[in-house]
Amino acid sequence: MKKRWACSLLSAALLLTLTACGQGNPQTNGGGTGTSTSTAAHHSSYPEKPLVVVAPSGAGGGWDKTARSLAKVLVENKQIDQPVTVENKPGGGGVVFLSEYVTKDKGNDYRLFVNSPPLLINHRKKEGNSPFGYEDVTPLAQLTKDFGAIVVPADSPYENLKQLLEELKADPAKLTMAGGSAPGSMDHLIAVLPAAKYGIDPKAVKYVSYDGGGEAMAALLGGNADAIATDASSLGEYLKAGRIRVLGVSSDQRLGGHLADIPTFKEQGIDASFTIWRGVFGPPEMSAEAVAFWDKTLEQLAASDSWQAELQRNAWESEYRNATEFKTFLAEQDRQINELLQSLGMAK
């Protein structure tokens, strides 16, 4: 019996060692590239190794689809002759990946990642905080945009955003707002943003979170929520079928397509806007030549027909910002998000 115990202890120990070995791997393909390749002068040979684009989530979500579309079109357009693979790094809404990336992939020009407003939100919020934000990585370009929308069922008594907000102001306990993610995350911010700008205490707004936009929509259609906050791009079908009424969208100008009749928040006298941007980022201390390469490559990509076709397939709107513009934009977004979280008492 003693012997068997030793045996299983040993095997457990071996397993753990194996585990520890696994941790070393990502470093090996990263190390040293930043210094060795930057020696080349203006005519660079930059991507001379296979590239990885990380989606900091499981397969199937918005980040994953963006990363996969990006990788696909880059290769299709022959903008890169190296293979581009997509890697999924799920965990903590992107926080797990980011902390590992910032510490271990410094200067690794061959690992990029895709992100959206949660990059800013996670760094600013108190709970589930990410120690790193957009300033710790290298923004390369914004590729797409989407907007938030406030939606009620088609048989709802509220015809416009003002009516809803008036009702909410009179008695916040009467109405239930819902969204597809936890308080302090994107859907919540979109839900309370108009209320906050209308002079309602955002903390008084009843917000119920569901697991994903689909479940939130189910709650709305089933009469278990009075209004929901969600992505504008996901609404088309419900609108066409006459199941919902969209009270407003968070863009500055009216959107196209089936949402052309929907007024913006601003049109209704509520000074609020929120962009759900998606963009590409590089590691901290990325070499100047890699940054220059991506600036050029992503600009070409955004203008290409195949990228536009890919966007259409996914019902995304194109919005390209180069590295410098993107950085300015992020700084402004960061300020706005921090303000909102402060007013909610959820900021760090």
Place this chain on the structure above:
Amino acid sequence: MSVISFLLDGFATALAWHNLLFAFVGVLIGTSVGVLPGIGPMSGVALLIPVSASLTAGLPPEEAAASAIILLAGVYYGAMYGGSTTSILLNTPGESSSVVTTLDGYQMAKQGRAGTALSIAAIGSFVAGIVSLIGLVFLAQPLSELALTFGPAEYFSLMVLGLCAVSGLGGRSMTKALLMTVFGMLLATIGIDNVSGVARFTYEIPVLYQGLEFLTVAVGLFALGEVFKTIHETGRQSGAIAKVGRVIPTRRDLRQSAGPIARGSLLGFFIGLLPGAGATLSSFFSYVLEKKLSKHPERFGKGEIAGVAAPESANNAASGGAMIPLLTLGIPGSGMTAILMGALLMYNVQPGPLLFSDHPKIAWGLIASMFVGNLMLLVLNMPLVKLFAKIIETPSQYLLPIIIAISVFGVYAVQINTFDLVLLVVCGVAGYFLSKHDYPLAPLVLGLVLGPMIENNMRRALTTANGDFTIFLSEPLSLLFLLLAFLWIALPLLVRKRGRQVVVSEEY
């Protein structure tokens, strides 16, 4: 009837030779994916989306979409079939919905009835697939509206009923079963709370933000725990290799399974309809239901065939039921259907209220191909059973390392995180000690699944009702579930108090 003619059109699409081929490739890949733990149906389909896109590139858009979806749905169904294989043979659940199958399936395999267990799982899955498809064809619209009215209060009460039913999952002691349930629910509180956004028990460690991954815990407890147990016990019964036994179930087996399969299919279908509840829950519920209905509840957990037939039928029926909210409302009820929805969107097909009128070819083609796929799976799986069952004839000195490798690989493939590997080993050790002292593992795992659901739905309901607890009693469905839960616990106690002789899974 128009439904019938639509369905016939659908069959015309599904039976086109290239679509038959796609369905076949899909179920084949799906079966292999399902057999390997870790590459569950979700990641399998997600990884295949780009492949299916290039395979169908030459076809006109509408047909390409239909073919790609047929392929992916084949993978989905195949994986649900294949998931039972490792549960039965190696005590290693490939995905959460086949955890319950390990309870009796592995016991059957140990008794040399692996072939029977595998084939009854395949037959049950087939029947359930057909039942849920019939439901999908004729009842999709009314049922999806019904599922929508299921609000947080109803969910909460249904989960309470589920937890009370846990007492049926225990070994000999109900106290131990309840202890493990509570422990599972406690573990489930780790991570960022979805209702308040507050991080609990995370100690600022980012890997804990997401909470403990269910699959990691389940594979650790069941598979690695069993490995450790075998290492310790081989001395006593060295070289005793289980025999595969017969593959085709006997007439008696079939008679015993008919009821469980029928009930499992119906139950699974209705639970699958509810967004968020899904296959895992339905497999647990149907198992507990069978145990309650059985004349010999004491046989459960020791290799009762109903304990394999019911949950395997239920999880397959649930995956069919989950297609209803997806196709009629565009609401994915599970992670898996969310990925299928992503695939549809990629082809500019928006699932939702208009799918059946805008894209009848795709919608009905998909439904018809599911009939075809289910039939293919049955035909494909029956001969494979014998092959798979041979696995357990492998001597344990080779088999154990294989189980360890599969577990580690499977967990890493889903989580891509070394933390989960450490957790896996820890759960393995815990699983060994717990089962050695007769603490049942299934309630722990169920607590882990139900914990967040019960908590979130309770708080959603209370937020909506401004903190008024009577909401759970004023909603008729919710009240009904709570009453049932109360009776479930109270009746056996009452009956025992009167000194009557009844068989209940209670402490004696």
